[in-house]
Amino acid sequence: MYYFASDVHLGAGDELSSRRTEQCFVRWLDTISADAEAIFLVGDIFDFWFEYNKVIPKGFVRTFGKLAELTDRGIPVVFITGNHDMWSRDYLQRECGVEVVHTSRNITLGNRTIHIAHGDNLNIGDKPLLRLMNSTFRSRIMRKLFAWLIHPDIAMSFGQWWSGKSRKSHSQEQITASSLDFLIDYAHTYKQDNPFVDSILFGHMHFPHKHKEQGLEVVFLGTWDESSGSYAVSDNEGNIELKTFQ
DSSP: OEEEEOOOOBTOSSHHHHHHHHHHHHHHHHHHTTTOSEEEEOSOSBSSOBOOSSOOOSOOHHHHHHHHHHHHTTOOEEEEOOSSSTBOOSHHHHHHOOEEESSOEEEEETTEEEEEEOOTTSSOTTOHHHHHHHHHHTOHHHHHHHHHHSOHHHHHHHHHHHHHHHHHHHHHSOOOGGGGHHHHHHHHHHHHHOTTOOEEEEOSSOOOEEEEETTEEEEEOOOBOSSOEEEEEEOTTOOEEEEEEO
């Protein structure tokens, strides 16, 4: 089986709730390891993540240990970065054996091809401020200035504050199925350019949903909290099912 999860936001909230969310996520990883052929982490696994050359954020040792255990057992883990953890570099690869991907990824299962993307910077042409923020935060120059000019303690405090502000603003929105239309529109365009794709899977929106029409399936992953998490699972033929772990 192939498993997909996103928007765990490890490190969000107070220390106790963050620890409980991590424990829930690690229990899920442990549970699915019984039959997982591959695991795809589809962005925003961390609420804020920034790697210096020799410094990473403290915490998350349970997650790192479990990921290393899974890859040591030969289970591939692919991490497609999101807008909260786009500044990932090679730490997870070197220490935990996780493949870090900064773009989307296609996988073929049976006769079906699944396109996987976090979804944060897609079809936002009508949102100039959001486009500016995306290009700024993804800039190599900005990344280097952030690393060179700001002490890690200050940088992490600022990053956690900014991520928390963004996440809270997102959570206050009334997300419905219609809120997903801009990504469904993107899926139509992508399908036209890539007719071999059968399913497109997104994170980012914190709203588990499956949209199906003739020749195209669009799957949205949900989010995680202290007691439950949304994920998707696919068999070897590419049949995707949304589930909840509690």
